[in-house]
Amino acid sequence: MADAKESLSRIKEDTGWLEQVTEAALEPELPIIDPHHHLWDFPGNRYFLDELLADTGGGHNVVATVFVECMAMYRADGPEALRPVGETEFVNGVAAQSASGIYGQTAACAGIVSFADLALGDGVRPVLEAHIAAAPARFRGIRHATGWDSHDDIQNSHTHPPEGLLGDSKFRKGFAALADYGLSFDAWLYHHQITELTALARAVPEVPVVLDHFGGPLGIGPYANKRAEIFAQWQKDMAALAECPNVYVKLGGINMTINGFGWHKQDAPPSSDALVAATRDYYLHTIDCFGPTRCMFESNFPVDKMSCSYGVLWNAFKKIASDFSASEKAELFKDSAARFYRLEGF
Numbered sequence: 001m002a003d004a005k006e007s008l009s010r011i012k013e014d015t016g017w018l019e020q021v022t023e024a025a026l027e028p029e030l031p032i033i034d035p036h037h038h039l040w041d042f043p044g045n046r047y048f049l050d051e052l053l054a055d056t057g058g059g060h061n062v063v064a065t066v067f068v069e070c071m072a073m074y075r076a077d078g079p080e081a082l083r084p085v086g087e088t089e090f091v092n093g094v095a096a097q098s099a100s101g102i103y104g105q106t107a108a109c110a111g112i113v114s115f116a117d118l119a120l121g122d123g124v125r126p127v128l129e130a131h132i133a134a135a136p137a138r139f140r141g142i143r144h145a146t147g148w149d150s151h152d153d154i155q156n157s158h159t160h161p162p163e164g165l166l167g168d169s170k171f172r173k174g175f176a177a178l179a180d181y182g183l184s185f186d187a188w189l190y191h192h193q194i195t196e197l198t199a200l201a202r203a204v205p206e207v208p209v210v211l212d213h214f215g216g217p218l219g220i221g222p223y224a225n226k227r228a229e230i231f232a233q234w235q236k237d238m239a240a241l242a243e244c245p246n247v248y249v250k251l252g253g254i255n256m257t258i259n260g261f262g263w264h265k266q267d268a269p270p271s272s273d274a275l276v277a278a279t280r281d282y283y284l285h286t287i288d289c290f291g292p293t294r295c296m297f298e299s300n301f302p303v304d305k306m307s308c309s310y311g312v313l314w315n316a317f318k319k320i321a322s323d324f325s326a327s328e329k330a331e332l333f334k335d336s337a338a339r340f341y342r343l344e345g346f
Helices: 004-008 049-056 085-099 118-134 169-180 191-203 227-241 272-290 310-320 326-340
Strands: 031-037 040-042 045-047 061-068 107-114 139-143 184-187 209-211 247-251 295-297
Touching: 031 295, 031 326, 045 049, 049 061, 049 085, 049 107, 049 310, 061 085, 061 326, 085 107, 085 118, 118 139, 118 169, 169 184, 169 191, 191 209, 191 227, 227 272, 247 272, 247 326, 272 295, 272 310, 295 326
Parallel strands: 031 061, 061 107, 107 139, 139 184, 184 209, 209 247, 247 295
Antiparallel strands: 040 045
16 A cells, blocks of 8 residues: 555545446355455545445455554554554454454454554664553554655655665664564565565564565556566566565555556456456466465455455455365465464464
């Protein structure tokens, strides 16, 4: 997600657009953990528990979800570094709502990933401790988005990272602190930064890392009409990253506008077959490199909702995985996510 608020302005308000393409859920009994979604209440767009459950309750068997940071409900005052703890407090409350059972069987926000400024170095430790105190049963890790590009047509991450942040010595000190607290790191960046993540994962192998959204292969601005060239280099960079045993990958988030497929510009949203035809190779190459035990399908909702519906998206995932064994499907749809985020009972 390049920038939460900017992305929101592009999400189609007209739900009728998505409703033009509906599909019955394939393999409706297959258990799913959705390891990447957001919750927010920004001007003109709200995505809270009700909206999440309306999506997850569309026929697929989503047993649990993981919330990932999006600048929602930060504290309005207090030390700047501690303000993101408000997001953990908010999401833990939503998780408690869900855990009551009143809203159905899906354990929403069973895991929570929030933001802490790792560029604080050792100074990030009190922030990590505050997140853990706010949600001791659910807090699992940090995402410090580092998506950076020199071109004006590319929106840099909402954290406003400088170039080369993953290699910064102070950032790496903050990153290494995650291991001391048993926390993981969600990496969000752009395709030309994957090599930087590989260097970081090799340098600090004790921190579990999951790469979000295939490493952000860009397809707009200066990267438009260069898909084949970018894909060829992306394949090599992902294969090298896969050599780091501490790295997992989230399979999804490739239907954002920045990826350049233009789904949001169509008169009607894509079907699952259309999604598969356009994006299958990203999934299969990643699974080939990392194996099913280090890959997990993700929705990236509601950001990807600007391009397709939740039900259609998970049908696309199931079609991509159709030739895998039952045990491999279990890993891709649930077990890898449960293991990485330490979600017990799923």
